[in-house]
Amino acid sequence: MVFHMPLHSSPAIKKTNLALWRAWRTFKFSPLSSLAGRGSEDTSEEMSAVSPEKPPHTPVMLKEVLHYLDIQAGQVVLDMTFGGGGHTKAILSAAPGVTVLALDRDPTAISLAQRLAEQHHGRVKPLLGRFSELEALLSNMSIKPGSIDAVLLDAGCSSMQMDQAERGFALSKDGPLDMRMDGERYPDMPRAADVVNTLDQQALASILAAYGEERHARKIASAIVEARRVNPITRTQQLASVVAGSFPAAVVHARRDRLHRPAHVATKTFQALRIFVNDELNELHAGLRAARTLLKPAGRLCVITFHSLEDRLVKRFLQGEDLSNLEQDHFSPRKHASRKDKKLAGDERGGENAVWVPLRRKVIIPEKEDVRENPRGRSAKLRAAALRH
Ligand SMILES: C[S@@+](CC[C@H](N)C(=O)[O-])C[C@H]1O[C@@H](n2cnc3c(N)ncnc32)[C@H](O)[C@@H]1O
Secondary structure, rough: OOOOOOOOOOOOHHHHHHHHHHHHHHHHOOHHHHHOOOOOOOOOOHOOOOOOOOOOOOOOOHHHHHHHHHOOOOOOOOOOOOOHHHHHHHHHHHHOOOOEEEOOOOOOHHHHHHHHHHHHOOOEEEEEEOHHHHHHHHHHHOOOOOEEEEEEOOOOOOOOHOOOOHHHHHHHHHHOOOOOOOOOOOOOOOOOHHHHHHHHHHHHHHHHHHOOOOHHHHHHHHHHHHHHHOOOOOEHHHHHHHHHHOHHHHHOOOOOOOOOOOOOOOOOHHHHHHHHHHOOHHHHHHHHHHHHHHHHEEEEEEEEOHHHHHHHHHHHHHOOOOOOOOOOOOHHHHHHOOOOOOOOOOHOOOOOOEEEEEOOOOOOOOOOOOHHHOOOHHOOOOEEEEOOO
8 A cells, every 4th residue: 555654744743643653554454444334436426416407616816817927828737636527618718729628536526527628528638536547648648748838726625525425525524534635546555544444543633734734633532432332433413513512612612613503513624634634735736736747837836725724835935945844844834934035045045046936926715706606615715826937
């Protein structure tokens, strides 16, 4: 099994991943492995839930993305996160003769891309794979570095993934505790149930603290370990209740998100597990590096993120910071957030040797009206840049 250490490793997280790797080897031969819920290999059931009238996912900040990508006739555009295809469809209509390379790690999304490809004869090229597999996929198609005009990366989960209880992403829907974006492509990769049932308490707490920015990580990890002594935690709502049970009732109903709306106390736990299971921060970094390699000079990049860990990574990457040694740096997301980019050299801040030219210096957020129409996009942040000539 391939299970590399996440880039954003505090020492505790590094230990976590080693522990997980060890636990995983034991786990594979233990009766627990049959308890975790499985995704469906045949995507037809999931596909049937996607109605032709209702878009499977409402694209976030569509207007802004089209503005900053500035698509011209005949261009080749890479949509690294096809999802329900909303952005791809708009890109195809933005100018005549545009070709879209449509990547997604989720086979369900790629089935939709294949349908769209049939409608657009040769103008949509579906690619099943992860950001970290993209350069290999494109080189098999003889697509060379420096040959793409514009790239979009719309990180995170699609509504299709969130809305399917069977995928195990949503705490509001009961389903197997799965959360793998790849579905069954890598059957040996751990599901969220494997993580919560096999890691030791300290490792769990490290994951919740680092990837969920959860202040009560230790308390929640302890509740998980207590609960799984009685019964393995295999369902999303079972985990949500275990987490809620670790807080006094008054707190359970008092938590608010950044927009001051009621938030379930398990929201950050779910976010942390999803990031860990899908190795999302390493993947995001791999995606940004691939974009830098594949874009033409002056090619445009738009990146949409949904939480601060991702946005900080994108911001620092576009400022030209070398993020390849973060493991050795004992990277801790919170510590780095307060560093105020002290380490950046002058040219990395946008001088004449900088790799990226920001198309807008400040992060772009959705307009109020868009949030009203598509509340799921409320925490989105868009950063747009062009590769320097
Ligand atoms: C927010 S959705 C994209 C929605 C899309 N822009 C639309 O308009 O429908 C994110 C998609 O990116 C995919 N994804 C996330 N991480 C990925 C990765 N590392 N490699 C490839 N696809 C990834 C997910 O499977 C999901 O389908």
